[in-house]
Amino acid sequence: MASGVTVIGRTTRVRGRLSGDGDLQVEGLVIGEIVTSGNVTIDAHGIVGANVRGRRLVVRGAVQGDLLGEEAVVLEDGARVVGDVRAPRVAIAHGALMRGLVQTGDDGSAQPPLIRAQPAAKSAAVPARVAAPAAKPNAAVAIRPAPVAKAASTVAGGAAGALRRPPPPVVPILKKTKGQVLKKKER
Amino acid sequence: MASTVIGAGIIIEGEIVTDEDVVVLGTVRGKVSAKEGVTIQQGATVEADVVGAGLVVAGTLTGNITAADRVDLQAGARVIGNVKAARVTIADGAQFKGNVDMDV
Numbered sequence A: 001m002a003s004g005v006t007v008i009g010r011t012t013r014v015r016g017r018l019s020g021d022g023d024l025q026v027e028g029l030v031i032g033e034i035v036t037s038g039n040v041t042i043d044a045h046g047i048v049g050a051n052v053r054g055r056r057l058v059v060r061g062a063v064q065g066d067l068l069g070e071e072a073v074v075l076e077d078g079a080r081v082v083g084d085v086r087a088p089r090v091a092i093a094h095g096a097l098m099r100g101l102v103q104t105g106d107d108g109s110a111q112p113p114l115i116r117a118q119p120a121a122k123s124a125a126v127p128a129r130v131a132a133p134a135a136k137p138n139a140a141v142a143i144r145p146a147p148v149a150k151a152a153s154t155v156a157g158g159a160a161g162a163l164r165r166p167p168p169p170v171v172p173i174l175k176k177t178k179g180q181v182l183k184k185k186e187r
Numbered sequence B: 001m002a003s004t005v006i007g008a009g010i011i012i013e014g015e016i017v018t019d020e021d022v023v024v025l026g027t028v029r030g031k032v033s034a035k036e037g038v039t040i041q042q043g044a045t046v047e048a049d050v051v052g053a054g055l056v057v058a059g060t061l062t063g064n065i066t067a068a069d070r071v072d073l074q075a076g077a078r079v080i081g082n083v084k085a086a087r088v089t090i091a092d093g094a095q096f097k098g099n100v101d102m103d104v
Helices: A111-122 A125-135 A139-143 A145-164 A172-186
Strands: A005-008 A013-020 A023-026 A029-036 A040-042 A047-059 A062-064 A067-075 A080-082 A085-087 A089-092 A097-099 A102-104 B004-006 B010-018 B022-024 B027-034 B038-040 B045-057 B060-062 B065-073 B078-080 B087-090 B095-097
Touching (some): A023 A029, A085 A089, A089 A102, B022 B027
Parallel strands (some): A013 A029, A040 A047, A047 A062, B004 B022, B022 B038, B027 B045, B038 B045, B045 B060, B060 B078
Antiparallel strands (some): A005 B004
């Protein structure tokens, strides 16, 4: 507390890295990264698109990013969190919403999220985080794009094959549809 | 009563945009843009262009200042950069290097 409290007010938007000592209260918007040795409170109006590291994190607002508490993470009523939560003690109150991995205990688990935090924060923290949770829950979906890519190549291959055969007297649009028909037959 | 306070131990590297007052006691690198007043307290370090309605500097500021109303460089302030404002005061004991642009 010696270094005072930092307040990011309601109409304040911070884009970048926020680090240092002392407590932090976020009532506005922070996009980037938060690393402090003090406590972090994300107010009901607060929106954070960042990985947050602090001693004790209390969340009543929205967070997209990993929460890493040296001491504890408390998600209170109204909290909306998309990201992983790690701390020796984690509390999720009634009315708090979250999606992500929760890990309690202090078995050196403090490091992994921070290491992961570095590249994400450097590019664009928010889109990176949007992509990550989407990919996580459905591995099946992740497989799906591959056949699409394959199909695209078969379409190309089909078109190439069509060229070797006597060229059909059709306009290019119809040629394309024929390729798609071939693709369906192949399946 | 300022709504946004950057505490003494805090370092912000990036951009701060706000409609309210900002008080800086810590370190800010990047850009500060406020619709209201910006106060850079003694001990604070700001390496940024600062835009605000009124600016009070008692700490260290490297960057250009643009204020809609006024800029006050207090004793102990150390400012390197250009100042553009309707009114500018530089107190005895303030260090300053840069251009002053007032609407003459």
